[in-house]
Amino acid sequence: MAAVTVSGSTSLGRRLGRVLRRRLLQVIPTLAGVSLVTFVLVRLLPGGPVQTLVGVRATPASIAAVSRQLGLSRPLIDQYISYLSQLGHGNLGYSFLTGTSVTSIVATHLVVTLELIALAVILALLAGIPLATLAAYRRSGWEDQVVRATTVATLGVPSFWLGILLITYLGLRLNWFPSGGNGSGFFGGLDHLFLPALTLALTFLAVVVRSLRASVSDILRTDHVDAARLKGISRLRVLSRHILRVASLPVVALVGLNMSYLLGTSVIVENVFALPGMGQQLVSAILQRDFLVVQGITLVFGLIVILISIAVDLVQAALDPRSAG
Amino acid sequence: MTATGASGNVARTRLLTLSRARPVRRVGPNVVLVIGLALLALMLIACFGAPLFAHYGPTQLDQVAVLQPPSSRHWFGTDQYGRDVFSRTLYAGRVDFLIGTVLVGVALVVGTSIGVISAWRGGLIDGLVQRLVDIGFAFPFLVLVISIVGLRGPGLSSLFLAVSFVAWIFYARLVRSEVIVLKSANYMLAARTSGFSAARVLIRHLLPNVVNQVLLYATSDFVYAVLLGASVSYLGLGVQPPTPEWGAMVQEGQNFVITQWWIAFFPGLAIVIMGLAFAMIGDSLADKWRSSGGR
Secondary structure (H helix, E strand, C coil), X not given: CHHHHHHCCCCHHHHHHHHHHHHHHHHHHHHHHHHHHHHHHHHCCCCHHHHHHHCCCCCHHHHHHHHHHHCXXXXXXXXXXXXHHHHHCCCCCECCCCCCEHHHHHHHHHHHHHHHHHHHHHHHHHHHHHXXXXXXXXXXXXXXXXXXXXXXXXXXXXXXXXXXXXXXXXXXXXCCCCCCCCCCHHHHHHHHHHHHHHHHHHHHHHHHHHHHHHHHHHHHCCHHHHHHHHCCCCHHHHHHHHHHHHHHHHHHHHHHHCXXXXXXXXXXXXXXXXCCCHHHHHHHHHHCCCHHHHHHHHHHHHHHHHHXXXXXXXXXXXXXXXXXX | CCHHHHHHHHHHHHHHHHHHHCCCCCCCHHHHHHHHHHHHHXXXXXXXXXXXXXXXXXXXXXXXXXXXXXXXXXXCCECCCCCEHHHHHHHHHHHHHHHHHHHHHHHHHHHHHHHHHHHHHCHHHHHHHHHHHHHHHHCCXXXXXXXXXXXXXXXXXXXXXHHHXXXXXXXXXXXXXXXXXXXXXXXXXXXXXXXXXXXXXXXXXXXXXXXXXXXXXXXXXXXXXXXXXXXXXXXXXXXXXXCCCHXXXXXXXXXXXXXXXXXXXXXXXXXXXXXXXHHHHHHHHHHHHHHCCCC
């Protein structure tokens, strides 16, 4: 390992391959745990899954029959192993109500959620990076105080309430944006996605500004920035080449670390705006007590977080050879 | 040159370099702390002393005064059943503060204990705890809570159960990393080699140095806990009607928001103000502890 870092001549591909291998190995116990959690989840149902399926008026005989049919009378460890092998074949279970496979539900609705989060992150960074840079440059000046006070004030704003306010004022009163549902085509989709993404972005903005302000002011105090300034490089160039480029690492880390938060909040936002993403599917499955769909979607959310954390590590390794280790 | 002269010089040069940054006299952390605490106290008094301020019961129906705008009779207006939104907002605060206290309390006590034990004992226990924490962090917190609540059946007890399952991991990770650093500090070594009992070392020497970090985290966590309770209730999975709760009230008012904005607006505003109070308290405490040079 040490020899590789010292030589410094490893190609990008090899470096990323090494990070990927290491991360994939680390992820195996977590994956096992995640599947175990979702497996246990369904067994938390009051009265067990069968009771939920056949209803309160079920006879002991019908309960036993359904149990046998679903393989629920076998030992737990057998059930878990067959659950794992199903997962291995890409089978996340079926909806009891419609018979649709969870895999196909995920396939149609995951895109909406990912688009929502991507647009929200873009909006949050578009607003957050300039605000954080301004605050860091004018540290302790009034600009800094205003930015800090505003971000502190928005920490407790509930996403669902903000969403409703945005629908009311920007969507319905001013009629700037559609207030719910899903549009057709790329721009139709974007149009419908804007208000939900703005809601998500605004709840994320405080975190972005807070953490980037700290990163940028740390970078401002480093020697290489002083050196660049002393060389007489223009302020804009110092900012873009010597500060923001270095700050791209904390930005990537920030987005990666907050992916759980963004995914969680997207569930609420999708339900406010009736946006047909994974979160809306999750809540409607819960309300219909379609528990295998709940189980499958929960598992997929876990997988997304794990995959994104690996992706973040890869991007960081690509941006900064030192982090590849 | 005397020592004082030298330090005076240093101070003057620092003043010169800083003058370009146009420093503004910052509002001291103490002022922010006092405002935050006052705001919080005001809310607590209003919510828990609700019968003194609210002239109507939180579930008192009034068929004659349905969907009334805010007025001197009904400060925050009335909802579709003629219930007074002001009363409901105050009474809802009791439920939300209860949710915040229970969720943070359980997570703090359980998480801190697990974190201390995990870091202190190390080995197999630590490995196991670490894996559990990893698994917990692999799920979006809200998704896991919603799923557990949804499968257990809606209601406060399911919410408390779901969060107790998951939320301790945040405290465990924080405390574990703190304890691992502190474990090798000289005064800890001194305490351990003095032959004190493990309990005494942990409680008298270790905990006081961890507690500030944990409390600081808990002040922001309280806001998240209330937001979580409100979000779950907004989705119809938490507090059930007719019990007032801020998130559930926003949900009930959502359909009227174009014409009767006040039904959904005021409960949401209550959450924002509570969040503001805690953010001010947390921020100023962080400032104070940072400037006092330590934990």
